[in-house]
Amino acid sequence: MNNKWLNYGGLILIAVVWGANFGISRLAMESFNPVVFSFLRFGLAIPFFFLILKLTEGSVGIPWRIVPRLALIGLIGITLLEITVMYSIKYTTLANASLLNVAPWPIFAALFAPLFMKETITPRLIVGGAISIVGVCFVILGGDEGFSLSSENMLGNAMAFGVSIIGPLFNLTSMSLMKTYSALRVSTWTIAFGSLFMLPLTFGSWGQTNWSALNAGHYLSIGYNVLICTVVAFVMWNACMFKVGATRSNFFRYAVPAAAVAAGYFMFDEKIALLQMCGAGCMAAGLIWISIERKKRAEPAALSAKTGSQLV
Template identity: 65%
Template sequence: MYQMNKNLKYYAGLIAVAAIWGANFGVSRNALETFEPVLFTFLRFGLAVPFFFLLLKWKEGSVGLPWKVVLQLAAIGLIGVTGLEIAVMYSIKYTTLANASLLNVAPWPIFAALFAPLFVKESFTRRLAVGGAAAIVGVTFIILGGKEGFNLSSDHMIGNLLAFGVSVVGALFNLSCMPLMKRYSPLRVSAWFILFGSLFMLPFTLGSWGKVDWSGLGAEHYATLVYNVVVCTIVAFVVWNASMFKIGAARSNFFRYVVPATAVVAGLLFFDESISGWQIVGAVFMAAGLVWISMEKKSESVRAPIRMETKEGAVP
């Protein structure tokens, strides 16, 4: 039986989460006129923290981890949430949106596939290479088929380097969670690294709180925050990490290419932006590549079960 049929719900989870993140470009665009990006990002993750831990307590009966693991997740949160999210914001500031989108998204799965053997027992197969190449061509057409195109001007060099760095660090961030999810649930791992990512991000927001007209916030602002906290963070991170653990990091990260495709559709729905023929062609290439990847049989080496550990010296 093909892997896609056997693990259909996990592939559906990856696609759904990527679509949620892509749609958020349209949902959150207006909110960023009210909130500075770093403050909005902090609210998204910070407000999600208590819900993560309440859900964890309810589902698993405890929230604790050994101190050694807590320190690991603190480092993962610092790099993968605080550093990564700030780098994304500044990459958009110092280069074009098309440049940032392409360099943030396209290389990420490639680095995940290349670095995967350092963290987990996954191999870079011929099917993954072929499907990944088709998906890369597709996402390139989707992003560059827009109005901006790719700009190689030296004025954008800092932003381009930051965007490319996001792909490298983001891939390592995803992979670093995989060994921990062999011992602890995706919910527990997500709760702790998002806690630390939020704490480390707080100092960067200190100059932003006074710039918001809090009394003037309307239903649209609160709805956007709820969507970001509940859907884009709590639900999305748990589903993505659980699906990634089952499917494997190398395959899963190619499904990030659904993000820019959904962002284009969100632009059409929310802002009446157009979709070009090149973007439609790109969507076909991308879909074909992802289907091809998902039909590969999963290696036995990545089927480690999730098990919970408790050790003395754990954080209660």
């Protein structure tokens, strides 16, 4: 019981960390090229990942047979996903990007999960997920921007919706490897390959940043992105997701928009509307409803299968 709530608490904490990063990254984007900033976030995190992996597990290597798989996951889940997120924000409104990115993500995770993991969709999960979706829509649409179907936003809308498809595939393919390798080892090599593929995309963009004009706030934003949003968050999220399951854990991403709204209030003096507060309440109720579902007692066959997978 305690471990279950610890995992749920970890998912919520990381969602809040990522939500707060919307405000921190917005400040950083005033001085950095988006692709360069994204590369700094993941590239500078690589030494920390390898150091922690070496200290905790005694080695950093991976079998050659899974190198192509990890490289593909890094290309899709780090390089493609992060760049698509940045440009979806650029080519549509923040409300559109948030709604189309966040809301469909858990739905696609639930649809794709049976292809990668033995996960079932329960009635409680459906009800709690539906309540959370309503809540997150209220949080996003209750803001000043609202949702826009203008033709000039269509490219950004399509990219944001694509994020909600790419993201679950990234989660699930990573989880399938975590049956054999630790969340830390999978995260380390995924980010290493993703950063490697991202590096060529930064060529020609480094000069767009006035490095001599950067202040302590800029370096703190880089540190927050590298250490908190990447090193700590990726390892904790993947570890909790593996324990909770991809379908259930991805609904906790709905805490991200609420945290982003709170960050806007504290960092940019943005107003919080009554509809947004009601939405946060709905979202919290849905996540609590999902969290209190009791895990069914495993059958002997399932237990033996699980034991066998751990011995591989």
